[in-house]
Amino acid sequence: MSTLIGLTPGEPGWSALDLGKVLARAAGESLVVTVVVPAPWPPAPDQADREYRALQERSAQEALDEARSRIGSDLQAELQVRHAHSVPAGLLEAAHTAGVTRIVLGSSASGLGNRVSLGGVAARILHSCALPVALAPLGYAAPSGGITRITVGFGRADTDSDLLTTAAGLSRSWGAPLRVACFAVRPFALGGTIEPQAEELVVGEWADSLQDDIAAALDSAPDAQPPEVVMGQGGTWEQAMADIGWHAGEVLVIGSTHSAISRVFLGSHAAKIVRNAAVPVILLPRG
Numbered sequence: 001m002s003t004l005i006g007l008t009p010g011e012p013g014w015s016a017l018d019l020g021k022v023l024a025r026a027a028g029e030s031l032v033v034t035v036v037v038p039a040p041w042p043p044a045p046d047q048a049d050r051e052y053r054a055l056q057e058r059s060a061q062e063a064l065d066e067a068r069s070r071i072g073s074d075l076q077a078e079l080q081v082r083h084a085h086s087v088p089a090g091l092l093e094a095a096h097t098a099g100v101t102r103i104v105l106g107s108s109a110s111g112l113g114n115r116v117s118l119g120g121v122a123a124r125i126l127h128s129c130a131l132p133v134a135l136a137p138l139g140y141a142a143p144s145g146g147i148t149r150i151t152v153g154f155g156r157a158d159t160d161s162d163l164l165t166t167a168a169g170l171s172r173s174w175g176a177p178l179r180v181a182c183f184a185v186r187p188f189a190l191g192g193t194i195e196p197q198a199e200e201l202v203v204g205e206w207a208d209s210l211q212d213d214i215a216a217a218l219d220s221a222p223d224a225q226p227p228e229v230v231m232g233q234g235g236t237w238e239q240a241m242a243d244i245g246w247h248a249g250e251v252l253v254i255g256s257t258h259s260a261i262s263r264v265f266l267g268s269h270a271a272k273i274v275r276n277a278a279v280p281v282i283l284l285p286r287g
Helices: 011-027 047-070 087-098 120-126 163-174 196-218 237-242 268-275
Strands: 002-006 030-038 077-084 102-106 133-136 149-153 178-185 228-234 250-256 281-285
Touching (some): 002 011, 030 087, 077 087, 102 120, 163 178, 163 250, 228 237, 268 281
Parallel strands (some): 002 030, 149 250, 250 281
16 A cells, blocks of 8 residues: 655645655555646647646646665655646545555645644545545654654534544554543633533533543554543643644644535534644544
8 A cells, every 4th residue: 555645846745755664664565656747727838838737747747756876775655757737636536546544645835844834735635535645744843763752733513524533543554552532622702601610621521522532432442552631721722732742753634524515525614723723733534
């Protein structure tokens, strides 16, 4: 099996390449590194168009040459330039042809450093693909120790899905401990009528309920070890996520949702978690 990396020239591409290498090594897979050269539309077979296409071809080949030098000798890799009417379409065609297990992408170059930022290509891939999609934070570099922990962002929408059992399978396969994280974001409201003690009681009851949901979800996972369960709290999503602490080499697993109109989409809470993630995110389609 293979991991597909959607490579773009520049920093976001190298972040995706580093994450793809980490995931491929953990899974014992090969790599398919793809640069897509989109065809202009409408076609304009004039001199300027031919020169622009030639520039794109050179840039794509230079990116693949650089990628080859960055891939260790322990990984088998197929490097290819693919032509398609758009970058997302080319990557989806490459994923279908190669039969890959996941697609790895970088963050938008206009996003914040050390954060995951969905660009147009990633958004289109998510809405058109039922495969897991991994996103590298802008500026991500592969840690020397590989994957050190898998954290699952768990909420009420995940109680009836296979998110935890799938993550537990990855934990066993990749040899990384599993942690389950829940987040309680409580913005400060001036003049609010809810006493802090009452808020603590509500959050505590919710946490107890989620503990039961987590235990029930893992009952169907063979040989699953009881994971560490943490609750991140704060006045913003950024604070709540920072509250639980993160390891170098950690990945965050989030469940995405199927619909009849779009294959995969993120709920409002999942989208906020992704936007505030300082570690790579793997989006798993909920079963």
